[in-house]
Amino acid sequence: MTIYNKLLLLGLFAVSPLSQGATGIAFIHGTGKQTNALDDYWTSEFVDSVRQGISSPANYSVINCDFDQYMWEEAAAGCLVNQLTTFIDAKGIDSLIMLTHSNGGNIVRWVLSNPTWDSRYPKVIAATSRVIALAPSSAGTPLADAVNQGNSFETSLGWLLGYNSNAVKQQQVSSMSYYNGTWLNGTANRPALSKPFEVVVGSDVDSAVWDSDSYCAGYQYQVALETTQNWLDDCSDGFLECSSQGAAGTVWFTDKQLTQGQEPLSHQQSRRACFNLDSLIRNHI
Amino acid sequence: MQQLTSVVGILCLATLLTACQDESAQKVQTSAAPASPQNVKAVPLAAPQTTDIYHAEVEAPTLPPLNTSPDYISFITPLSGEFTASPPQTRQTRLSDEYWLNVSGAELSGGIDLPISQASSVIRIAPRGDTSSGGLIKADAIAPETISLSLASANTGKHEARSWVKSMADAQALASAGLSDDSSALTLRADAKPGKYRLRVNQPLAAQARYLVNVKEKHSPYQLKLGAPMSIEAEAGRIGLDISLSQGQQGLAPRARLIQAGGESLELAVQQQGEAWQVVLTEPLPAAKNNADLSEIQVDIQTEVDGRPLLRSVKTAFKAYVNSAKLLPQADSRWQGELPTGVDFGLELVTEGRFGLSAVLTGTNSQGKSVAILRSQAAAWVTPDAPRLRLELDPALIAASGLRAPFELRELTLTDQGQMARLSYQDHGLILE
Incomplete structure (x- = not known):
């Protein structure tokens, strides 16, 4: 390569937007109030593996918020954008990859879909390059309906009994249908999301006691998820139907298409280093 | 010099391109x-x-x-x-192959009848709360192994002693899978016959305790469909409902209940007009208690298909608002x-x-x-x-x-x-x- 060409490339690189910031990845948990999501939700094994996929693996953030609340509430979306803004500012991030699991995908879709709700949202949207949504509950789950069902007392005060959080109420199927039809973008016949929303779908649960694959992320969870599959379509990860997971954005892959040994990813396994999921994401980003 | 001019020119071009990207x-x-x-x-x-x-x-x-x-x-x-x-x-449609019953501890101890039309159905019993005494009383979780289930003979009406249960899941197991309401479940065998089953709980239960019984008949051909508006303005005079039962349209007598955002509940009068159903509101909808929650309409039916009783429940959410x-x-x-x-x-x-x-x-x-x-x-x-x-x-x-x-x-x-x-x-x- 001549010096002239090198100079040309150097000059182009110097003014390229790519040279002015950095790529970062944020791990955004699902339903629940997390204070140590790294250990309690994701595991270091998963996070440390995935973040090797970006040029500066130190540019990562594990979000800890109260996603027992409705997605728009300060403890949920407000907390999320506060932590993302701190991360963006501290690391100079201008290409943010958001990796979400389950209801975390809905919180992110809320922010992307409603930039005028809160003056903190636009900055996060501008920095976001894409979202990778692991088993997102985009169209809700019949299990949320089952937990919420009861008399009017249950509907209003079930949280006193330790369940029926607002996040669970929100993820009832007909509730998500309303939110998808009015406040959330990315589903059919709605405006597209302004950033790519790539979905990984979990399609089944293996709980055979003799199959070592059933033990990834905990055998006891697999057995329970097989029971809850009775409330769901034949294609489900034990908590969400495949149709719900793929309702918003575009499906990147359905577990067996790419996982090691063509293993399915249960809802517990889709946030763990099971069947090469971590390396699939690492190589994708 | 010519090369330097070209470099500067390309730098300028790149700067312009960057500006264009910002504009887009x-x-x-x-x-x-x-x-x-x-x-x-x-x-x-x-x-x-x-x-x-x-x-x-x-x-x-x-x-x-x-x-x-x-x-x-x-x-x-x-x-x-x-x-x-x-x-x-503006409208959404929900399908249901399940039903829900609210029962007391005394009823569960004495035994309740459960019509089941599908093999491999699941019966879930969830403890609920009760405030009728003035304070909050939460019912105890039920150990699934204390539940007995028998099927009444179509000929004699007597209950057969045979076990129809394939598997059980206790509250801890279901909680780990997202059903975190202390419920327990039984799954029926694949050869379980349609009919009227009798369920009895053989552990001590408070007589006044409240329980929800949820029977899920996956793959049942009898699906109750409910279509309803997704948003209802406070001054709406009527609510159009689309109610139908697959393979069993005759004799539907739907009961509808409104659960307003915040918890207030009231029965709705459902009228049939041709093939459609509607709720006529003689008064404005009861006011929502907050803006965050959605309201719900629940429809229950009790009918017979092929001479066997069939229950179905379905609900849908809507936004109640004022213009x-x-x-x-x-x-x-x-x-x-x-x-x-x-x-x-x-x-x-x-x-x-x-x-x-x-x-x-x-x-x-x-x-x-x-x-x-x-x-x-x-x-x-x-x-x-x-x-x-x-x-x-x-x-x-x-x-x-x-x-x-x-x-x-x-x-x-x-x-x-x-x-x-x-x-x-x-x-x-x-x-x-």
């Missing part, structure tokens, strides 16, 4: 653009069409707003391609030369609140087709004294599109961010030319 990104403003020398033209809104959402009357909301931010926020997203409007979904504002029929468009820079809308409202507007700006290409240029969104705290909201447009994006007038605002939508409700939608909002 989303554009944000946190205050309305200051007045500048621009032409202002009054422009009428198109008349609402039958497929639009529109209410003539404006009322004051009574509940505290969810969003009280005073900030003006404008957000523009570039679009491209031929534009096709996506009218908002807190509407757009005035004339707006002011602002222009820089041939290009629109924004539209100021007037609002009719009774009380202040945070309102949002969004629309897609389209232009006309050389073939005369409508092509999308951008989506503009804006929201602000609007008061009756200054009832205006500006939707910004981006002249640079419009110029870069190469499209010409007539420009049009499509999918013009007014929302109340305090109620989280969509107040109006017009496919064809207004024409800018």
